[in-house]
Amino acid sequence: MARITAGVGSSHVPLLGVAVDQGKWQDDYFGPIFKGYEWTREWEKETKPDVVILVYNDHASAFDANIIPTFAIGCGEHYKSADEGWGPRPVPDVEGHADLAWHIAQSLILDDFDMTIINEMDVDHGLTVPLSMMFGQPEKWPVKVVPLAVNVVTYPVPSGNRCWALGEAIARAVESFPEDLNVQIWGTGGMSHQLQGPRAGLLNREWDNKFLDLLEADNDDVRHIPHIEYLRETGSEGIEMVMWLIMRGALGKKVKRLNRHYHIPCSNTAIGHIVLEPAD
Amino acid sequence: MSNQKDAGEKARQNIHEYLAEFDDIPGTRVYTAKRARRGYWINQFAMSLMKADNRERFKADEKAYLDEWNISDEAKEALLARDYNRLLDLGGNVYFLSKLFSTDGFSFAQAVSTMTDMTFPEYQQMMLNGGRSPEGNRSIKGGY
Numbered sequence: 412m413a414r415i416t417a418g419v420g421s422s423h424v425p426l427l428g429v430a431v432d433q434g435k436w437q438d439d440y441f442g443p444i445f446k447g448y449e450w451t452r453e454w455e456k457e458t459k460p461d462v463v464i465l466v467y468n469d470h471a472s473a474f475d476a477n478i479i480p481t482f483a484i485g486c487g488e489h490y491k492s493a494d495e496g497w498g499p500r501p502v503p504d505v506e507g508h509a510d511l512a513w514h515i516a517q518s519l520i521l522d523d524f525d526m527t528i529i530n531e532m533d534v535d536h537g538l539t540v541p542l543s544m545m546f547g548q549p550e551k552w553p554v555k556v557v558p559l560a561v562n563v564v565t566y567p568v569p570s571g572n573r574c575w576a577l578g579e580a581i582a583r584a585v586e587s588f589p590e591d592l593n594v595q596i597w598g599t600g601g602m603s604h605q606l607q608g609p610r611a612g613l614l615n616r617e618w619d620n621k622f623l624d625l626l627e628a629d630n631d632d633v634r635h636i637p638h639i640e641y642l643r644e645t646g647s648e649g650i651e652m653v654m655w656l657i658m659r660g661a662l663g664k665k666v667k668r669l670n671r672h673y674h675i676p677c678s679n680t681a682i683g684h685i686v687l688e689p690a691d
Numbered sequence: 692m693s694n695q696k697d698a699g700e701k702a703r704q705n706i707h708e709y710l711a712e713f714d715d716i717p718g719t720r721v722y723t724a725k726r727a728r729r730g731y732w733i734n735q736f737a738m739s740l741m742k743a744d745n746r747e748r749f750k751a752d753e754k755a756y757l758d759e760w761n762i763s764d765e766a767k768e769a770l771l772a773r774d775y776n777r778l779l780d781l782g783g784n785v786y787f788l789s790k791l792f793s794t795d796g797f798s799f800a801q802a803v804s805t806m807t808d809m810t811f812p813e814y815q816q817m818m819l820n821g822g823r824s825p826e827g828n829r830s831i832k833g834g835y
Contacts (some may be wrong), residue, residue: 425799426798426799426800443745456815469785470785470786470789471734471737471738471784471789471790472741475734475735475738475787476727476730476731476735476738476784476787477735480728493741494741494789495741495789495790496740496741496746496789496790496792496794496796498743503723552762557776564722564784564786565722565723565724565727565784566710566713566721566724567706567709567720570704570769579779603822605719605823606799606804607719607720607775607779607785607786607803607806608718608719608720608779609717609718609776609806609807609808610716610717610718610719610774610823610828611718611803611804611806611807611820611823612803612804612807612814612815612817612818612822612823613823613824613825613828614818614821614822614823615825616821618825639707639709639713642713642716642719642721643716643825643829643830644825644829645824647716647719647720647721648692663693667732675818675821676818676819676821676822678798678799678817678818679799679800679803681822682728689833
């Protein structure tokens with residue numbers, strides 16, 4: 412049987428991709444950030460997941476302004492790195508797990524989550540930067556990926572409560588997949604940042620760390636944070652953190668924290684990541 | 692943070708109240724349906740710059756390229772001037788507009804700094820110092 416063995420929450424700032432691609436990860440600016448991921452990179456090498464369900468948002472790459480799916484699942488065989496305006500990142504193609512993805516898609520729809528299904532798409536920094544942070548620069552990614560794209564751009568975006576419930580439904584779906592697979596779920600984006608308007612550059616170390624505390628807690632209070640709180644406290648793009656709740660919801664009531672790191676700044680953004688294991 | 696316990700008891704959110712709160716955030720244009728409708732072609736134009744051929748054509752003659760799109764004269768002017776705050780008002784979204792500043796060879800931070808009252812070096816220094824504080828920047832009405 413397939414099982415979700417761990418969850419990772421992580422920022423996906425595009426500049427981190429640039430740092431990897433241009434070999435700058437040891438300099439004074441990026442050094443402390445990449446050092447924070449060292450433990451997690453080693454842990455990924457040891458735990459060797461077969462598949463990662465990678466929750467991220469598309470940044471106007473695969474989806475334009477025309478079609479705006481709230482929750483979309485990639486059921487394809489492979490995905491190429493998107494050209495976001497400066498040429499595609501020089502990273503390997505991402506290999507999908509079409510059998511598991513289709514199984515999850517069908518299970519979720521029966522479980523009242525009306526998913527959009529994607530067969531072909533390019534994936535942008537939202538998906539490839541977390542892969543680089545966890546796996547470095549391999550010739551081939553060591554995992555298969557089920558992309559799960561969430562609309563966190565056009566309002567209303569899904570509520571934290573709905574994201575948590577989707578995570579619970581994903582866990583049920585994975586458990587009913589007959590093949591023996593070690594599956595991780597990653598929630599990406601955030602933490603506090605604002606990329607627009609005169610308030611741009613807002614960061615909130617205190618709130619971000621409260622959010623990380625709530626993810627570790629043995630309760631689900633974090634699912635009830637309203638959108639307006641993310642907007643006021645964490646900047647207009649901090650709302651990406653609702654995607655971490657899909658990951659957290661999939662891990663069950665109790666979790667054990669294996670690693671946690673927080674650093675300000677990376678470009679416009681507060682960088683954070685957390686590694687959690689189900690502990691029910 | 693809310694302490695509401697039971698997901699099942701969650702009250703249905705009133706869409707009008709939900710949207711009205713967004714106007715109370717200082718220096719921020721939340722990308723609502725209203726803005727998405729208004730800025731649709733600005734954003735679709737920006738999307739087109741994901742193709743290298745289109746970027747070349749745009750760079751060769753920006754005005755002529757923009758004239759191929761159903762975009763108002765006001766928005767064309769704002770695009771030519773790279774007036775990003777004006778573009779946000781006209782329904783542009785930063786993730787779409789990022790294709791334009793990437794075409795210009797601008798980083799996210801550099802482009803974002805042009806929307807503030809700071810120069811790029813001043814903005815970078817603010818970020819190194821811990822970013823803009825949320826203090827006094829959460830609510831216009833509440834002033835907190």
